[in-house]
Structures are given as C-alpha cells and as structure tokens.
Amino acid sequence: MAKALLRASLVAVSLVWVLAAQTVLAAEVKRYVVEGSRAAELDSCVEPTERMRRMHFEFIKHQRISTVHQGIRGTKYSLEGCVDCHISYDAKSQPQPINRSDQFCGACHAYAAVDLNCFDCHASIPNKPDLDAEAQAAHRAAGVDLSAPSDRNGEGH
Amino acid sequence: MKRIVYREWRIPPQRYWSILGVLAAVVGVGALAFGYMEHQGHWVTGMNNSVVWGTPHVFAVFLIISASGALNIASIGTVFHKPIYKPLGRLSGLLAVALLMGGLLVLVTDLGRPERLIVAMTHYNFSSIFAWNIFLYTGFMAIVIAYLWTMADRQGGPFNRSVGILALVWRLALTTGTGSIFGFIVARQAFDAAILAPMFVAMSFAYGLAVFILVLMFAFDDEGRPIGPRMLRRLKNLLALFVAIVLYFTLIYHLTNLYVAENDALESWLLLKGGIYTFLFWVGWVLIGGLVPLGILYHPQLSQDRRWIAGACALVIVGGLATMYVIIIGSQAFPIQMFPGRTVLESGFFDGVNGQAAPYWPTIPEILLGLGGVGVGLLITVVGVRVLQFLPESLADDVVPIDEETLDESGSAPKPA
Amino acid sequence: MGKATEMNDKTDRTDQAIDSGRREFIGVAAGVGAAMVAPGVILHAVAATPRSQPVSSDVRWGLLVDTAKCADGCSACVEACNEENGLNLQTKPERESDLKWDAQKSVWIRKVKLQDNQTGRITNLPMMCQHCEHPPCVDVCPTGASFKRADGIVMVDRHLCIGCRYCMMACPYKARSFIHDELQGQLTAVPRGKGCVESCNLCVHRRDYGEASTACVDACAAEGHHAIVFGDLKDPNSPINQKLRELPSRQIREDLELNTGVRYSGV
Numbered sequence A: 001m002a003k004a005l006l007r008a009s010l011v012a013v014s015l016v017w018v019l020a021a022q023t024v025l026a027a028e029v030k031r032y033v034v035e036g037s038r039a040a041e042l043d044s045c046v047e048p049t050e051r052m053r054r055m056h057f058e059f060i061k062h063q064r065i066s067t068v069h070q071g072i073r074g075t076k077y078s079l080e081g082c083v084d085c086h087i088s089y090d091a092k093s094q095p096q097p098i099n100r101s102d103q104f105c106g107a108c109h110a111y112a113a114v115d116l117n118c119f120d121c122h123a124s125i126p127n128k129p130d131l132d133a134e135a136q137a138a139h140r141a142a143g144v145d146l147s148a149p150s151d152r153n154g155e156g157h
Numbered sequence B: 001m002k003r004i005v006y007r008e009w010r011i012p013p014q015r016y017w018s019i020l021g022v023l024a025a026v027v028g029v030g031a032l033a034f035g036y037m038e039h040q041g042h043w044v045t046g047m048n049n050s051v052v053w054g055t056p057h058v059f060a061v062f063l064i065i066s067a068s069g070a071l072n073i074a075s076i077g078t079v080f081h082k083p084i085y086k087p088l089g090r091l092s093g094l095l096a097v098a099l100l101m102g103g104l105l106v107l108v109t110d111l112g113r114p115e116r117l118i119v120a121m122t123h124y125n126f127s128s129i130f131a132w133n134i135f136l137y138t139g140f141m142a143i144v145i146a147y148l149w150t151m152a153d154r155q156g157g158p159f160n161r162s163v164g165i166l167a168l169v170w171r172l173a174l175t176t177g178t179g180s181i182f183g184f185i186v187a188r189q190a191f192d193a194a195i196l197a198p199m200f201v202a203m204s205f206a207y208g209l210a211v212f213i214l215v216l217m218f219a220f221d222d223e224g225r226p227i228g229p230r231m232l233r234r235l236k237n238l239l240a241l242f243v244a245i246v247l248y249f250t251l252i253y254h255l256t257n258l259y260v261a262e263n264d265a266l267e268s269w270l271l272l273k274g275g276i277y278t279f280l281f282w283v284g285w286v287l288i289g290g291l292v293p294l295g296i297l298y299h300p301q302l303s304q305d306r307r308w309i310a311g312a313c314a315l316v317i318v319g320g321l322a323t324m325y326v327i328i329i330g331s332q333a334f335p336i337q338m339f340p341g342r343t344v345l346e347s348g349f350f351d352g353v354n355g356q357a358a359p360y361w362p363t364i365p366e367i368l369l370g371l372g373g374v375g376v377g378l379l380i381t382v383v384g385v386r387v388l389q390f391l392p393e394s395l396a397d398d399v400v401p402i403d404e405e406t407l408d409e410s411g412s413a414p415k416p417a
Numbered sequence C: 001m002g003k004a005t006e007m008n009d010k011t012d013r014t015d016q017a018i019d020s021g022r023r024e025f026i027g028v029a030a031g032v033g034a035a036m037v038a039p040g041v042i043l044h045a046v047a048a049t050p051r052s053q054p055v056s057s058d059v060r061w062g063l064l065v066d067t068a069k070c071a072d073g074c075s076a077c078v079e080a081c082n083e084e085n086g087l088n089l090q091t092k093p094e095r096e097s098d099l100k101w102d103a104q105k106s107v108w109i110r111k112v113k114l115q116d117n118q119t120g121r122i123t124n125l126p127m128m129c130q131h132c133e134h135p136p137c138v139d140v141c142p143t144g145a146s147f148k149r150a151d152g153i154v155m156v157d158r159h160l161c162i163g164c165r166y167c168m169m170a171c172p173y174k175a176r177s178f179i180h181d182e183l184q185g186q187l188t189a190v191p192r193g194k195g196c197v198e199s200c201n202l203c204v205h206r207r208d209y210g211e212a213s214t215a216c217v218d219a220c221a222a223e224g225h226h227a228i229v230f231g232d233l234k235d236p237n238s239p240i241n242q243k244l245r246e247l248p249s250r251q252i253r254e255d256l257e258l259n260t261g262v263r264y265s266g267v
C-alpha cells in the first residue's frame, strides 16, 4: 500500500515536471509563421497564440467530427482555414506546401518532433475550383496569382 | 498408468538455434513484405477493388480457425473425459495461442492503415461482427492462457474442467464468429448460406488437428521421445473423422446451392467453368484436402506408417489453404449478380462483363506476408516448448492413460462436440 | 450508427461555444487574402453560405436515373465525378500493368451496359453508391468509419477508417474503392489518401455549401441528356419526387430491402 502510494506520488510529481517543462518549451518556441503569408500580418490566429499552440489539434479534431458527421463547414476552426491563412507563395506566386519542412506546419512539427499526417489526405495548398470575379479581384489586390496551377498533373486546373 | 512427466524440449542447442533461425528468417521476410506493402501501398499486391481480400486473408483465416481447432485436443481431454488426450493438452493450448497470434498479425499487417490499429481498439461499432471478433480473439487468448495454467499448476487443477468448458464454448464461438465474417455478407452469393458456420467449425477441427499432429511428431522425433502406436492411431482416426465431416459439409453446401435456382450460375462457375478456382476446388479442396488423406488414413498398411500419417496431415493443410482460397477469393472473383436476367455487356468497373470473373493473381509480397504469419505461430511454439514444460516425456503405449475405447480397436473416434 | 450519435453529442458543446466566432471566419472560405484586403466587400465563393447547423433527417438526398435517357457511349457523369472529387489525381505507378491498375484505381461512378437475356434490349446506366437506408457497409465496419449522415448520405470518415475493406466485401453494389497508392495534390474540398476506402458521397461538399446538384447531374444535363435527377426524397415537391411519381422506377437488388436512395427507371 505504502509502496503504491509512493509510486503514485512519484508519477504525479514527474507529471508536474513534464508539464512545467512544456510550458517553458512553449514560451521559448520561436515564431514559425512564414513571412508573406496572410497570417504574418495578423496579430493572432482565431485564438490567442498561446492557446493555439497548445490546443490547435484539439480544435481541429472537434471540427473534423462536426464537419464530417454533421456537415458543419462554417466554423471558426478548420484545417482549410489554417492552410488558407498560413500558406506562403514563392517568387513565382506558387503556393508552398504547408507541411514542407520550411513552412508553417512542417517547420514547427519538425521542431516539436510530432508526426504530421493531416496532409496525407488533406490538401497542403489551397486547391479549390475557380473563385468568382469579386474574390479574384480581392486576390489580385493581395498579389495572389490565381492562375497558379495545382499539382493536378496538368489535368483540369 | 504412470504419472505423466512434462519436460522442456531439449534438442541440442545448435539444432535448436538453427530451427529458430530459419523461423526467424521466415518472420523477417514476412516483416519486410509488410513494410514494402505499407510503404508502396496495396497496388503492389494483386488485390484490387473487386477482390479486396487476397492471399494474406487466406493465410490469416486458415491460421485463426486452425488455432481454434488445435485447442480441440485439450477440450477432448478435459471436457469430454478422454484421459488419453490429457498429456497433449498443454501443447494443444500453446499451439492455439501461437497460431492465433500468427493469424491476427497477418490480418493486422494487411490493413490499409495499420498504424491506426489504436482506432480499431477505441472505436467499436457493435453491430459489426468484425468488432466482436476482436473481443473473441483477445478473450480466447486470455482463456487459453488460464487453461494452460490450470493444466500446469497444482493450484489451478480444480478449475481445470470449468475453464476447459469455457474454452470449448469460446472456441466454438470464435470459429463461428470467424465464419460469420463471411456469413453476414448478403451481397456475395457464395457466403449467403447458413451452413457456412458449421462448415467452418468442422474445417477448424481438421486443420487444427493436422497442424497439431505434425508439430507433435516433429517435436517428438527430433528429440527421440516416443509416441506409441496407440496414441498415433487415435490421432489419425480423429483426423480422418474430421476430414470426412468437412467433405460431408462440402457436399451439403453444394447440394443446397444447386437446389436454389438463383445459385445455379455460381455453382456451374465454381464446379465447372471457374478456371483456377474450379481446379483448386476439385484438386485442392476435395482431392488433396479430402479424399487422398482419407484414403491414406484408412488404408490398412499406409495408415500404420508414421511418414504416411505425417504426409496426410501435410495434405490436409495444403488442401485447407486451397479451400480458404476458393472460399475467400473465389467468392469475390465471381461477379455479384446485380441485374438478374441481364448480361453485362460493358462496365467501367469489372461488373462481370459477360459473366467474366474478376481478376486476381497473388503476388510474392502477399504470399511472404502470409508465410510470415505461419512463421510467427511456429516461432512462438518453438520458444514455448523450449522454455516451459509443454511436452510430455513420452507418449509410449505404456505411459499414456488407458482409455475406455482401447478395448474397441476399430472404434470410432470420440465425438468432439 | 450509435457511435456517430455519440460523437455528435461530444461536439455539440464546442459548436455552441464557437458559433459566435464563426461569422467572422466565413469569409475565409472565399479565398486567400480576401477578408484581409477587402474588408467591407461582401464576399462569396462559388458556393452559398457554408452550413452552420448539423444536417438533419428532414431531408434525404437521392438520385433518380432515367435509363431511357442515358446514352450509349457517353461518360460525362463519370468524367465529371473524377474531376469534381479529384479521382483523376491518381496516376498509375510506373511499374504497374494497365490491366491491374484498371482494377485498382478508385471508381465512384461507372457506366454499365446491360442486355436483357430474353428480349435483347440494351440498357445503359450509371452505377454508384446507392446510399442505402440500411447500409450493409455501415453495419459491418468495425470502427464506425462507414456511417450514414442524418441526410441519408453514406460516407467514410477517413479519420477512422483502418482500411480493412470489410465494407467493400459487404456492399452489394460494389460501390466502394480502396485507395491503393500514394496520392498527391488533393483538392481542398475532397481530402483523400492512401489506405482508406471511399465511395460516392453525393458531392457532400456541395451539399454543405448549399449547392443545387451534384457534378454528375450537372454534367449529364450539360450534355443534354438529363438522365439523372438529384433531390430530396422527403420533400414531396422536389423535382426528384415529381419525377418518381411520373416514371415507374425501382431499386437495384430490391430483394435485399436496403431502401436505396438511388432509384432507376427502365431496368
């Protein structure tokens, strides 16, 4: 009994330490937002930065259930939103896959050594059908080239 | 009757390690095949959108039902009070766990997303027979391990029979459950038959026993432990009985199918025009897996010879694999009848154009993966018998318990269930 | 099914909590940078407003195929589906033979040409997931990845699919495909990847953005055939129900009593 108690308290103490260490880690984490992405011009994401760092996967996970099972698309947290906002473009206005090791998701996940497999299935660049004229105008104003071809092997888009 | 003494398998280390090495190599190659299939994707296998379960499933299902059948020996010993089988109980339990592990590993490594196994463990859909089987399999292992304990430990002795009965019931449920994976599929004609479940149980008895006899004979011969003719005769008679039951169910299955008019096309395809599947049915399932071993086992001279008995066991196993191939793959290759009374002239998706079967050819990685599963099963067995006391010292006639039926030499084998 | 409901419960709270923030975010769907550079401009993407309420069982989406109008040799619906859902992103692995790849690539909708054994009459029709009311694929799926949405769409939650392919065994219409190879360049609206099973989902992204029909229906109409009608089977005045009243129609494999959401006339 006493042994078990001791062991339990040891575990508890070490858990506290792990948590504390993470907080430090999070505080030290550098900024991975890529210059030239829309996110770079914003003060914070859909939640304060700290909260996003710690919780973004939870947000996306809840979103994934409500989107896939209930068809809710218009919520605050969406992977599509992440990609749209954090994507950056190279000199030729080509979108850079967000999971690449020098891009927003890829760089931070490499730093944190956490597997990132969202983009096994999800589009790692905005890859959508053409937008209407108004949206296109807005894009041009932002210097985003919409004729950027997607990776569709030359088909369609 | 003497006391049965169990002892670890003590063949010379060199020989032991080389056996282990060979098995480890087989497992290793299987693991490589797994890595290759997962890395490349399933396109490197012969499986496709029409034949979605292929060779790995042939091996996996074979191993799983053999596992259940291997435990049969222990059940006969404890539950049905046939003391002659008692000394075999421990090996029977070990083999059951080992084969099941092998089979499950093959199933799991063939998943499209094996890394998500944790999902399968945390999200259950209780209307799925597949999910139920996960419980059946894990429960089976736990029960067999408990069963082994009751057999080996003095303290467990009193529970032996009750755990044995539980194991027997669980085992039947497991085989039925495995059979039902197919039986619940209304879409495929070949599976839509109530007889499938008992047929699977019969097959499990036959295949499990064949594997058991082979392992037993190999282990005993290698170390020079004796198996008396009496024991061997009992085992071979039992095997013959099970093989005959399988043949009987096969006959009934096809007769009932022929009786139902809508299954005519399926039957004539399978029995006559199915190419490789027809061949495997007649030559593999019926001849190699049924009639030939029966002939050997009932032959007055051949059935006295150990090598012939071992040969018969091997044939039953080969035939069993062929049977699984026909059942699992043949039933998928045969086109689903979506439009009765009409012929499909063209289709963008292999809907059986002019009654054609869907294409499938096994590829090497698939076969290696399946063999890897067999390797895992044998590896566990070989390690088990070496480190723990699974094998009785001797099964010579003067050691094994007298059985009431020995008086009746030609007596039929005991009823298992 | 039970699983899906449970999950819905779990998410309810989050949805309410975040609903207030939702509105600001809607614009993002309109495109990169739009909300930033052009505040005040009313934004729209191709689609109408994205859905913010859970789908309900007040609707049941379905299709009616009038085989009399389905033309021999036309595959407009198939191509449109491949384009819409990014199925044409799959390329044959180099070392793969054509025949084998044909049997392995994903197909959500296919053309089938039939001949009546007695009369010799030829029928053409597209086959896809029939969106069964009692889908066998959902019954057998061990993880609950196969599920039926409240609005009758049967689909795969690819986050849960382990790629066991049991659903493919169970589907009486061979409607499902397994993704056999690595994929690249996925569409934003249709995430898909190696190792999972997929099938026609009645263009679920279009549903959620409130669009009127599916890619196959549009393509068929554009060809001038109008052989497929899409609509709400529960709304008595929907075009599909009007058509169902007018034409004799049936379900394929009616004997299985799956009450399919896709109906055929003239077969």
Ligand code: SF4
Pocket: C128, C129, C130, C131, C132, C135, C136, C137, C138, C154, C170, C171, C172, C173, C174, C175, C176, C199
């Ligand atoms: S047609 Fe097949 S995939 Fe579609 S709902 Fe029915 S069983 Fe499932």
Ligand code: SF4
Pocket: C140, C141, C142, C143, C144, C145, C146, C156, C160, C161, C162, C163, C164, C165, C166, C167, C168, C196, C197
């Ligand atoms: S392949 Fe995926 S969707 Fe189909 S039964 Fe298995 S887990 Fe469910």
